[in-house]
Amino acid sequence: MKSHTRGGARSRKVPLLPVLLVLVALGVITVDAAMDDSPAEPLRGVVGDVFGPVQSGLSSAARPLNAVGEFFTTVPGLRDENAALRAANAQLKAQLDTAGIDADRLAGLEIMRAVTRDAGLDVVAASVVGVGPAQSFSRTVTIDVGTVDGVTLDMTVLNADGLVGRVVRADRSTASVLLLIDADSVVGGRLGSSMELGFLAGNGDLSDQGRLSLTTIDSSVTAAVGDAVVTWGSRNGAPYLSGVPVGSVESVQSSPRDTSTVAIVAPFVDFSSLDQVFVVVGSAPERAATQAEGGLG
Amino acid sequence: MSVLRAAVAGLLVLLAVNLQIGFFSHLTIDGVVPDVALLVVVGAALVRGPEYGAALGFAAGLALDLAPPADHTAGRWALALVITGYVAGLVRNDADRSAVVSVLTVAASAFTATSVFALSGLALGDPGVTTELVIDVLPIAVLYDVALTPLVLPAVAWVMHRVAPMSHRWAYP
Incomplete structure (x- = not known):
């Protein structure tokens, strides 16, 4: 690796090591971007197990x-x-x-307890301990619950106001949550008044200007301003449960050129001040079913 | 000695990355955190030269790529910080040691690293990277990093000199 001698007369040619490292970095990017079962995943797990608890500790020191x-x-x-x-x-x-x-927090916890009891949901409470920097251009947060608390991939994350996002990584004691507002996030949404379905995409803005755009599947449907949007839900409730409040329609923009309309939805959740969130780890009917199976076995 | 040196450098990077994602995520300006890891890489590169800067940049970048809540393609910060660490290291012999040079190097490095990261996102088709957002984020990132330079760089230089006394010492501001 010592491609040139250190000291007095430093050679002007680009040494081997940095070039090699650039190539390795490009290799890592290629492998991680191209492969579904990326070798970076287990590494992320290891790093997450080590960094997660440290992050939780630093976060409680920084919270005030x-x-x-x-x-x-x-x-x-x-x-x-x-x-x-x-x-x-x-x-x-x-x-x-x-x-x-x-x-x-106490008030939030009480509301959530009542809501989840009514809906028959099992939730675990969590605090946001880390926020992905704006320099990374992705909107993710770390929460202080992990696989030991029953959190796994694709679980729905909510708070007292509505839908927050979904779990994209679960490590031992922490998990990463992709926020609804991320430009990469797409959620199936249902218009409260007409029950019409559509897709909600984030604009990546965490501030009060953060908005979701709802494109309805049936392009003839026009959303009414003030209409509430709830989640449409996925099979088995993952990644998203159905019926979770997302936001309300703020304005409707139609483009005469391609006859499609896009409703701009203001999310109920304030993403810039996320603190306490809840991860839905199961629902009551599901739990009853597993218990019955267990009983037979 | 070289094992100890690597361990100290590793610890420094680990501390920087954890401070950046755990502590400073509570002190953001418009969502932008100071790049503490970048400051450590630049500080070390200014003392030890381009090869060291590149190697430490790679390690710090990979840690940023893999530490939660990172969700972007792994290797992007590694690429950005290898280049930044190398370029910052070149400044070592080309200039007199002065606070102004250090600050300018940090500003240039922050600009380079954020730009390379954003460009890699554009190349990979990351929907989160938009020109408007980059224009918003870049100046804040550069200024925030510069603001933390007087706190971080002297400490890094001190540690670097302590673990590996160099023949040609210079007084750090």
């Missing part, structure tokens, strides 16, 4: 700082006010936010 981040993003609006007022504001805001977290 959430308020600081919010402060920075609101600074442009506060510029006119004097420095002392800003500092006091941040301090109060931080206090308020941290005081509110526990109460918020």
Whole structure:
């Protein structure tokens, strides 16, 4: 690997190692992109098992700082006010936010408990401990539950407001969730009023501007503004359960050229402040069936 | 000694990646986290040269590719950081050591790494990568990395000098 000598006169030619590493990186990309059963998957599992718990720990240390981040993003609006007022504001805001977290979580938990009891769903509560950076251009989060809690691939993730996304990776103690708003995410949706079906795609924007576009299968159907959209559901409830609230139709854009209409849906969930979420690990009828089978065996 | 050196470098990268995805994900600016791993790679490359920068960049990039919640094709950050680490390492002999050079190198590196990552996404047809989004993200990423440079680079340089005293030392700002 020592292609040139170190020290005084450094050769100007490109040495072997970096070229080799670039080629290896390109190889990894090719293999991971092209193969369904990528060798990167088991590696991701190993790294996830190691990094997951560390992420959970760091996250609980950083959670009180959430308020600081919010402060920075609101600074442009506060510029006119004097420095002392800003500092006091941040301090109060931080206090308020941290005081509110526990109460918020308790309220969320209560709502979810009632909803899931009615629907006969088994859920596990989880906290968001890591958020994929905007530099990665994909909208994923890490949650602090994993296979030991019964979480597996393609499970539905929701919170008290509605659908959050689905599990794309499950490691021992953490799982990765692809958010509904990711540009790569497509969810089957049903219009509440007409029961018409369509596909919801995200626009990748985590902020309040994050919107989903709903393309109905029957192009003659026009969604009404304010109409609620729920999930259509998949076979056996994976990746998505049916009937989970997703959002409401905000506007309808029609293109006269190709006669299709696209409804812009504002999601119920606020993706920029995700904290507590719930993973649906099973439903009551399913559980009864497994128990019956177990009884016979 | 070389085992120890590799272990320390590995730990540094591990710490940086975990800070980036676990800690700084709570301190984002418009969703952009500071590239702590990139700062470590650039810091090490400025001390140890292009080959070392490329090797450490590959390791850090692969860790970013595989650590949850990453969902993109593995190898994309590795590619971006190999190139960045190599180029940052070339600066070592070409310039006097000064805080300005370090900051400029970090800014250029952040721009390069984010761009290479975005371009690899475009080449692979990743629907999340759009020109508007890249234009939004790039300046924030560069500025955030520059803002953290005075905290991270001297620490990395100190560690690098401690584990491997070099014949031609220089005072780091």
